[in-house]
Amino acid sequence: xxxxxxxxxAAIVGxxxxxxxxxxxxxxxxxxxxxxxQEVQRNIxxxxxxxxxxxxxxxxxxxxxxxxxxxxxxxxxxxTGTVSRIETQRQLISAESLNIDGTARVENRHRGIxxxxxxxxxxxxxxxxxxxxxxxxxxxxxxxxxEATLVLGxxxxxxxxxxxxxxxxxxxxxxxTPGNRxxxxxxxxxxxxxxxxxxxxxxxxxxxxxSFPLQLTGTSRLAIAPSADSNRIHLKSDWPHPNFGGRFLxxxxxxxxxxxDAQWAISHLARDFDRALDPNSGEALSIxxxxxxxxxxxxxxxxxxxxxxxxxxxxxxFLIEILRRAPIHPMQYLLVGLALxxxxxxxxxxxxxxxxxxxxxxxxxxxxxxIGFYLAGALGGVRRGLAFAGGLTGLYGVLFGVLRSEDNxxxxxxxxxxxxxxxxxxxTRHVNWHRLSSNPDEA
Numbered sequence: 001x002x003x004x005x006x007x008x009x010a011a012i013v014g015x016x017x018x019x020x021x022x023x024x025x026x027x028x029x030x031x032x033x034x035x036x037x038q039e040v041q042r043n044i045x046x047x048x049x050x051x052x053x054x055x056x057x058x059x060x061x062x063x064x065x066x067x068x069x070x071x072x073x074x075x076x077x078x079x080t081g082t083v084s085r086i087e088t089q090r091q092l093i094s095a096e097s098l099n100i101d102g103t104a105r106v107e108n109r110h111r112g113i114x115x116x117x118x119x120x121x122x123x124x125x126x127x128x129x130x131x132x133x134x135x136x137x138x139x140x141x142x143x144x145x146x147e148a149t150l151v152l153g154x155x156x157x158x159x160x161x162x163x164x165x166x167x168x169x170x171x172x173x174x175x176x177t178p179g180n181r182x183x184x185x186x187x188x189x190x191x192x193x194x195x196x197x198x199x200x201x202x203x204x205x206x207x208x209x210x211s212f213p214l215q216l217t218g219t220s221r222l223a224i225a226p227s228a229d230s231n232r233i234h235l236k237s238d239w240p241h242p243n244f245g246g247r248f249l250x251x252x253x254x255x256x257x258x259x260x261d262a263q264w265a266i267s268h269l270a271r272d273f274d275r276a277l278d279p280n281s282g283e284a285l286s287i288x289x290x291x292x293x294x295x296x297x298x299x300x301x302x303x304x305x306x307x308x309x310x311x312x313x314x315x316x317x318f319l320i321e322i323l324r325r326a327p328i329h330p331m332q333y334l335l336v337g338l339a340l341x342x343x344x345x346x347x348x349x350x351x352x353x354x355x356x357x358x359x360x361x362x363x364x365x366x367x368x369x370x371i372g373f374y375l376a377g378a379l380g381g382v383r384r385g386l387a388f389a390g391g392l393t394g395l396y397g398v399l400f401g402v403l404r405s406e407d408n409x410x411x412x413x414x415x416x417x418x419x420x421x422x423x424x425x426x427x428t429r430h431v432n433w434h435r436l437s438s439n440p441d442e443a
Contacts, residue, residue: 034296049159052218053279055225059093063146095127098228104237123214131206148197153188161215223286225276226266236261246286295351343367364396
C-alpha cells in the first residue's frame with residue numbers, strides 16, 4: 001500500500017479514537033445531570049413521602065399462657081415441685097377477604113429544571129377477618145386470656161393525608177401508631193397503623209367486618225401485598241404510562257391516553273402469607289408511574305451511537321476522496337467530527353427545557369446545517385455539501401427511530417451497518433485499489 005494512503009487511513013483512525021474523548025466527557029455530563037435528577041426526586045420524597053407499600057389489614061393475636069415447669073433438686077435430680085411463669089404468644093392472622101378500590105392522581109413537582117412525580121391515592125378498603133376458636137399451644141399450658149389488634153402496614157406513614165375513620169362491625173374507630181405497646185416492626189417488618197380490638201373469647205369465633213378510606217401520597221411507585229385469603233383489587237388513574245410489575249400482573253387492564261384501569265384477583269393459593277408480610281420480599285403487585293420519555297436515559301443511549309456516526313461520516317469523506325479525487329485535509333475531518341459530537345451536548349441541553357423530540361429535531365437541524373454549509377466550501381460545491389447533509393439527515397433519522405423503539409434497536413442498528421457496508425462496496429466495486437495505491441497523487 002502506498003505510504004501516503006496508509007498515513008491518511010492511520011490519521012482517520014487516530015482522529016476517530018481521539019473523538020472518543022469529547023464523547024466520553026459529554027456522556028459523563030449526561031450521567032451527572034441524571035444523578036442530579038435522582039437526587040431531586042429523593043429530596044422531594046424526603047419532604048413529602050417515598051415509594052409506598054401497603055400490607056394488610058391483618059390481625060395480631062396476642063395471648064398469655066401459664067406454663068408449669070418442674071423444679072429439680074440440684075444434687076439428686078428429683079422433682080421437688082413446680083414453678084409457674086407466664087408467656088405471651090403472638091400470631092398474625094390473615095383476612096378472609098380483602099377488597100380494595102382506588103383512584104390515583106399523579107402530580108409533577110418541580111425544583112428548577114428537575115421534577116419528580118407524586119401520586120395521590122384515594123382508596124376504599126373492605127376486609128373480613130375471623131379468629132377461629134383456639135386453645136393453648138400445648139397440653140401442659142393453660143390459656144389465660146387473648147387480645148386482638150388490627151394492623152395495617154404503610155411503608156411511609158407521612159403519606160397518610162387524613163386521619164381515616166375505621167368502621168369495625170358498625171362501630172367507628174381511629175388508627176393509632178403502635179408506641180410502646182407494640183414496637184414498630186414487631187408485627188410487620190415495616191411502619192404500621194393499628195386499632196386495638198380488645199380482649200376476645202378464645203372459645204368462640206370472633207368476626208370483624210372492617211372498612212376504611214385511605215388517602216395516601218407517595219412517590220413514583222405503589223405496591224400492595226395480597227395478604228388476605230381472597231384479594232380483589234381495582235385501581236384506576238389518569239396516568240397513561242403505568243408499569244405493572246411485582247409478582248402479580250393484572251387479570252384485566254386497559255391503558256389509554258386518558259389513563260389506566262386495572263383489576264387483580266389473587267387467592268391464598270397464589271401467594272405466600274409470610275412473604276407477603278415482608279415489604280422487601282417482592283410478594284406484592286406494583287405500579288410504577290414511569291416517565292415515558294426519560295431525557296437523560298435517551299440522551300445517554302444516543303451518545304453510545306456517537307462513534308458510529310463519526311465512523312460512517314469519515315467513511316463517506318474517504319469515499320469522496322477516492323471516487324471524486326477531492327482531497328480532504330485531516331483538520332477538516334476533525335472539525336466535522338467535533339460538530340457531530342456537539343450534537344449530543346446540544347441534545348441534552350435542549351431536552352431539559354423542551355420535549356425530547358423537539359430538542360432532537362433542533363439539535364440535528366443545527367448540526368446538519370453547520371456541517372452542510374462547511375462542506376459546501378470544503379468540498380468545492382454546494383451540491384456535494386447538500387448531498388452530505390442529506391446523508392447525515394438519514395443517519396439522524398435512523399438514530400431517532402432507534403431511540404424511540406428500544407425493542408428494535410439491535411435490528412435497526414444491524415440494518416444501518418449492513419446498508420453502510422453495502423453502499424461502500426457498491427460505490428467502490430470498480431475502483432482499482434492497486435492502481436490507487438501506486439499513485440500517491442490520487443490518495
